[in-house]
Amino acid sequence: MIMNFSKLDGKEVYSENFLLGYHTWRILVYPKGVTVGYLSIFLDAAVVNLPFGWSKFANFKLTLINQVNGKKTIIRETTKQFNAKETAWGFPKFISLDELCDSRSGFIVNDNCIVEVEILVSKSKQDNQTYQPVSKIDDTHDQPNKHKETFTTSLSELVDLGKIEQTFLPLLEEVCSRHPLLINSQQKRSSRFVEWAFTALGRVLHFLKTKKVKDMDNDACNHLKILWEELETFKFDLTWLEPHVQSALSMKTLTERAVKVKRLGENVDALEMKTKRLKAEMIEAEMNLAIARKELVKAKEGFQECYLEAKLGYGIP
Template sequence: MKSQEPKDITHKKIAWTISNFSSLKTNTRHLSDVFMAGGCAWRLCIYKGRLGMKSLAIFLKAVKDSSLPQGWSINVACTFTVVNQLYSESSLKEDLELKFCENSKSWGYQSFMELTMLQNPYNGYILNDKCIIEVEFSKVSPIGMWALVPKDDDVAEFKDLGLIEKALVPLLEEACSWHPSLMDCKQKRSRKFTEWAFIALGRVLQFLKNKKWKDMNEKACEELQHLWEELEMSRLDLRWLEPLVKSALNMKGYAEKVETMKKLKQNLVVLEIEMNKAKEKLANAEESVEMIRKELVNAENDFEEKDLDTEIGYGKS
């Protein structure tokens, strides 16, 4: 496979041009060269023919190198794009927001788009046998003890616990006023550890504050799960927060359940209407049957049955 080295377009957007796309082996991993974003090393990875040989799969992979210490993890928010080279407004985009770590170095989509759609020459996604895949980063945040130091303008001293992102400070102040036991942390741990612990707490609080129940789809639940697992390592007293986090995590699949219930209710209404119509029709039929039965009785009273095969005759009976 010939492919251009991933090109840094805007320091946040990387474009990977894959030449001779038609010659790629199906359901086989194809990797871009390594590129840097947010001070970390990455690769893009595609599979031409996943899920029954029908789909294009796209993944972002964190590259482990000597700069990543043991227990490393990175929060990433980015957007994948398969570029439409004829009609840019028809480029296909999908967002990704998750945590990369030693045990989860690769995230993406098993089925980003159908191959029939991708390879149709009239759709514009492949031109001159070239496919262009972009990844644009909106966040690359190493977390834990390896967290990069924010700019001075973005941090503030918080209760002698360390430098905390300014956006997290109001959330942490509120949490500490409600749960003073959180401050016990600084008596038992180093300043660096305490700083990391409260940043982890702040990020969970920020997530919960910025999300609505309806936002808790599978991707959001995975992101919260990663943030919560990191926070649990801080050994802060989190008994007050755990029920809310677990409740939010249990929202996974909630939208699908709501839709299922909605459809069941609609089906029930339709069936009840049909049943009421059937009952009304049955009642009308029973009324008609009773009416015809009475008419038959009256007709039988005025009717003298005769043997139609007997001669009428004309003499003495």
């Protein structure tokens, strides 16, 4: 997660290092791009002084998470034979900065941006025919005598799908294909535990998929909190899902603010109309006043005032 994205000065940003296939890797991001106007994302072999002859072949996916609409998440895949001279590879034009920074796009939420990497790694390109996702294997190319453990690679191999609510299955299969660690984390659990775990995950996914912004009242928020707390007990890696849940929980506040903004907007519109009407009345009154003054001046011309209360008198000069 890249926090305070808008405040970055444009220099490169690195993820924490992680060990994979007996080598250290990291994600490298240029917030302002190595190509002007684009976000640039790379996989980096991280270690500066690599020994002569070192190489690793990797097939990897770099993912920019859309925190509002998962269907708009951007995934780019490539392969590279990393060596001591070429330690970074990826996409200089991953996404335009205009689209990335558009508040409506969903890629930056609360000034946070999320980038993921999934890697299949082997010593050479030929070995790539047999390797599995790195989160599931021990690299036997570097240690030939080490036992290589076999893991299931799909949800159907791990759990009896007939015991999970059918409306959850498409959602579970989609996220498991994107996040294979969901399956890996449950490999050594009992079948009943795995069934409960993926049912809990399915409930949260189904909630997020079917609820609309207008539905997020107090009851809905409390229900989602209960589902999320239950899901957290199963020890999945949920860093990819948490932003979606937090976004949904914030909808009630946002909705209330939207209603308040609408009400205040209507009030402003009414006052503006009233102000226009009063201004028009004032202009009319000023015109009437000007006319009345002119009539008064005209009426006074050649007129000599007299004191009406005085006595008229007679016969006296």
